[in-house]
Amino acid sequence: MAYSDKVIDHYSNPKNVGTLDKAKQNVGTGLVGAPECGDVMRLQIEVDEATGVISDAKFKTFGCGSAIASSSLATEWLKGKTVDQALAIDNMDIVEELNLPPVKIHCSVLAEDAIKAAINDYRVKNGLEALVLDEKKH
Amino acid sequence: MSLKLPIYLDNNATTPCDPRVVDAMLPYFTEKFGNAASRNHSFGWDAEEAVDYAREQVAKLINADPKEIIFTSGATESDNLALKGVFEMYQSKGNHIITATTEHKAVLDTCKHIEKMGGSVTYLPVAADGLIDLKELENAITDKTILIAIMYGNNEIGVIQPVREISAIARKHGVLFFTDATQAVGKVPVDVQADGIDLMAFSGHKMYGPKGVGALYVRRKNPRVKVTAQMDGGGHERGMRSGTMNVPGIVGLGKACELCMNEMADEAKRLSKMRDRLENALLELEESYVNGNREHRLPHVCNISFKYVEGEGLMMGFNKNIALSSGSACTSASLEPSYVLKALGLGDDLAHSSLRFGLGRFTTDEQIDYTIEQIKTTVLKLREMSPLWEMYKEGIDLNSIEWAHH
Numbered sequence: 395m396a397y398s399d400k401v402i403d404h405y406s407n408p409k410n411v412g413t414l415d416k417a418k419q420n421v422g423t424g425l426v427g428a429p430e431c432g433d434v435m436r437l438q439i440e441v442d443e444a445t446g447v448i449s450d451a452k453f454k455t456f457g458c459g460s461a462i463a464s465s466s467l468a469t470e471w472l473k474g475k476t477v478d479q480a481l482a483i484d485n486m487d488i489v490e491e492l493n494l495p496p497v498k499i500h501c502s503v504l505a506e507d508a509i510k511a512a513i514n515d516y517r518v519k520n521g522l523e524a525l526v527l528d529e530k531k532h
Numbered sequence: 533m534s535l536k537l538p539i540y541l542d543n544n545a546t547t548p549c550d551p552r553v554v555d556a557m558l559p560y561f562t563e564k565f566g567n568a569a570s571r572n573h574s575f576g577w578d579a580e581e582a583v584d585y586a587r588e589q590v591a592k593l594i595n596a597d598p599k600e601i602i603f604t605s606g607a608t609e610s611d612n613l614a615l616k617g618v619f620e621m622y623q624s625k626g627n628h629i630i631t632a633t634t635e636h637k638a639v640l641d642t643c644k645h646i647e648k649m650g651g652s653v654t655y656l657p658v659a660a661d662g663l664i665d666l667k668e669l670e671n672a673i674t675d676k677t678i679l680i681a682i683m684y685g686n687n688e689i690g691v692i693q694p695v696r697e698i699s700a701i702a703r704k705h706g707v708l709f710f711t712d713a714t715q716a717v718g719k720v721p722v723d724v725q726a727d728g729i730d731l732m733a734f735s736g737h738k739m740y741g742p743k744g745v746g747a748l749y750v751r752r753k754n755p756r757v758k759v760t761a762q763m764d765g766g767g768h769e770r771g772m773r774s775g776t777m778n779v780p781g782i783v784g785l786g787k788a789c790e791l792c793m794n795e796m797a798d799e800a801k802r803l804s805k806m807r808d809r810l811e812n813a814l815l816e817l818e819e820s821y822v823n824g825n826r827e828h829r830l831p832h833v834c835n836i837s838f839k840y841v842e843g844e845g846l847m848m849g850f851n852k853n854i855a856l857s858s859g860s861a862c863t864s865a866s867l868e869p870s871y872v873l874k875a876l877g878l879g880d881d882l883a884h885s886s887l888r889f890g891l892g893r894f895t896t897d898e899q900i901d902y903t904i905e906q907i908k909t910t911v912l913k914l915r916e917m918s919p920l921w922e923m924y925k926e927g928i929d930l931n932s933i934e935w936a937h938h
Contacts, residue, residue: 397848405848411917428935429920430880432842432860432869436919454919456840458860459848462917507936 397459398493404463409470412452414438422516424508433457433501435465437508439472439480441516446476453508460498464488464505472509477516481525483509539899541856543738543892544687544715544833549784550740550893556787557742560780568777569768579779586786593789594732595723596749602769603782606746607714608638610733613748613773614710615642617759618679618731619651622708626676630707632656632664633875634691635683639712643681652676660877661825662691666701673705684713684722684732688859688872688888689824690833692716699728708757714738714746718792719830720800724749730757736781740893741788745781748773795893803891804831806900810889811836813904817911819924823859823873823886832891835859835873837882840921841914846887849910854903859886881920881930 397405416423420441427434433456440450451469455462467488472480488494488502507527514524540548560582568583570576587598604610619629631643633655643653654672656664664682673680680702685692695711702709710731716722717732718739724732735746750772751757758772765774792799811834814820819839838846843860859870860883869883878886887907891900915921923930 402848405845408917413922425919425933426936429884429930430935432844432880432884434919434935454917454922456845456918456920457842458844461842462845 400467400492401459401463401494404466404492405459408453408462408466410450410452410466410473411454413454414440414450414452419519420516422512422514422519424511424513424515426507426511427457427461427504429456433461433504435461435504435508437465437468437505437512439477439512439516441477446478448472448475448477448480457501457504458498460492460494460501461504463492464494464501465508467491468505468509477513480509481513535898535902537853539854539903541854541889541891541895541899541903543895544690544888544890545857546737546743547740547892548894549737549742550788550791552791553741553784553787557780557784560783564779566779568779569766579777582779582783583777586782586789589786589790589793590747593722593793594717594734594749595725597752599770600724600749600752602748602750602772603777603785604746604748604773605744605778606737607636607712607733607735610735610746610748611636611638611712612642613759613762614731614733614750615639615646615679615681616762617772618708618710618757619646619649620760621758622678626674626678628652628654628674628676629679629681630654630656630669630672630677631681632658632683632693634658634662634686634688634872635681636687636712636714639681639683656682658875661828662686662689662823662872662876663825663828664693664698666694666697669698670701670705673701673707677705677707679708679710681710681712684711684716685720685830685833686824686872687715688870689835689876690715690830691824692720692828692830694828695727695729699730702730703728708755715830715833718789718796719832721796724751730755731759736785736788739788739792742781742784745778745785747785799893800831803895806895806897807832807834807889807891810834810891810900810904814838814907817908820911821882823876823878823882832895833889835886835888837873837878837886838911839882839885840918840924841911842884843886845914846885846907846910849913850906854906856890857888859888860884 442449451472453465455465485502485506566575566579568579591598708730717734732749737743823835843858873883
């Protein structure tokens, strides 16, 4: 299978690889996927509490090139968005941007799940209710 | 550096044709294009002579009689012919076949088909090193057992089964023994007499011959084995395989066998040395494991799992320059990780993290140096990106985490 140039670019030069301090009140962490399934994504956001804007985002991913690219792209998109804006990121946006083939759509779903899981972690930490997430098929 | 890229290390999938094989084949496309079954003119005689000569070359490599060689389109057809052909031919004797879970799909799927036709099949498990248990094999034999089908060398992990012990058990119980030796013939000495093999499948394109041609060895003496033809037609190949002979392909297979016969011993020595160097260098990486028995193994194969990195992601780091294969689900059509690795008891995570190296006749030391360097760099890079590696380094037990399965 040939990868799109954008996938190759994110894979070769991934953006925002790393770890934020998950103990911090304004950091939300989402860990999704499972080793047995061949992909695990950890996505973290750091929120500027005054403005509600995501000031930093980091990821680490165990998975194929498309999974790595999807999470790298997600962190890029998250930075500068408010938490509410971030919730609007849809996996199909990622599919389109990275030109993912049908067999790799689950990578984008996983990235969307990771975003939502990170936001929920942040919400719960800050006394807000966890959002009920609609189940997407992986 | 004069290294030419990309490097081919997927010789278990297929091998390039040896140029000497191609040279031998060429006249049979244009000048000597006759049908080997045309008995009344020189075009047919030339073709028949070429097929007869190839049959001798093939037989010699495996210590068989030329009459025991049935040419086919490849190992998949040979597997089908052996299994279904024996099942049909020996119906009055029984309907039970014994095979193993790590067999090639061409054997497993044929067995599934036979089950639908009223056969009964036992799928033996393998130990963690990939070898079957001989006691378990013997215990599985019933008075309905007609055939034991156990492969010679495994395509994914290279493990060589104890063929002589298996055939002794088969002999003792009056059961036929079939082996898919696609990965073994031409790589290690295979001797149908000494090994006690009754039927054996193999293929041209795994031993530097052309694609689309293979053979089934069918024993003629002690015992005389027969298979029911699976294709109706002109009754070629002693009635067991109809269809116009693929003369250029057969000539190529014959030449490939002759070359293997002459060069196999040196080649195996050279490749196993190279393979061991590759393997030992890669095992210097923490948390990397060889899959399958390292002693009872084809000389040119190694399969390694690099824990906490995913195989397809790993290959993407170098697959423009190095061609190999992975047990990762993402590289297969089925989206399931390798069933062979799972049969060894590997967790799905380790199966996803595996790479298979298949060295070959044209592999050089320089290519191995480059491969070692590239793979090490990519594994380290991806581990820096892997949340699982981070957890492992922090001492977190990954099994203690409740993963969201999807």
